[in-house]
Amino acid sequence: MKALDTLDTSGGAAAPAPVLYVRAAVPGDAELLARWRREAAAWVARRHGNAQWSGPDRPERRLALIRRGATVMALLEPDGPAVATCTVWPRGSRRRWTDEERGVPARYLRKSAVDRAHAGRGIGRLLHEWAGHRAASAGALVLRLDARSDNPGLHGYYLDCGWRHVRTVPGMASGALFETPALLRPGLPVRELGEIRLPD
Secondary structure, eight states: OOOBGGGGOOSSOOOOOOOEEEEEOOGGGHHHHHHHHHHHHHHHHHHHOOOTTOSOOOHHHHHHHHHTTOEEEEESSTTSOEEEEEEEESOOOTTTSOHHHHTSOEEEEEEEEEOGGGTTSSHHHHHHHHHHHHHHHTTOSEEEEEEOTTOHHHHHHHHHTTOEEEEEOTTOTTOEEEEEEOOOOTTOSEEEESOOOOOO
16 A cells, blocks of 8 residues: 555545644554555545555555554544554665665655545645654655556645655556655644654
């Protein structure tokens, strides 16, 4: 599962982004993340005729990322249910990013998803801004991601959110590369719950 923020697009007028509460994911969140992945695959297939996220699931990888502290959950209330997630990783794939690019201090956004019931509220965008803030706090200059190469709707979403298309790696399913500046955003309406120690 790559970036699922196509889930946060509805085509209608966007409501003001809410305040988000972010906590570290725990192993008990794994089944919810698997369900969001299945729902995302079904939605993208219906809406765009695209096979994104329909490949084999890797639950062991999901749990490993949770245990490393890389995955977070976003809530609309401090004690409420999770409505979104993302994973922030400190290293980029050698198959996608050049040695020169990987020499730039960066963080890599992965496995981003918004619950379909909360799509269109700006949650995905706000969570990405939080990830960029945390990346900048750790000394990164850019936040990067790779998206499925054959999903132009998702590419358009990232461009609309201010990401820059770097290039598309030929022959790679998730080879559309994007980046955006990692910026400190002290006024961002995101509150962290407990300690969130993203991997260095």
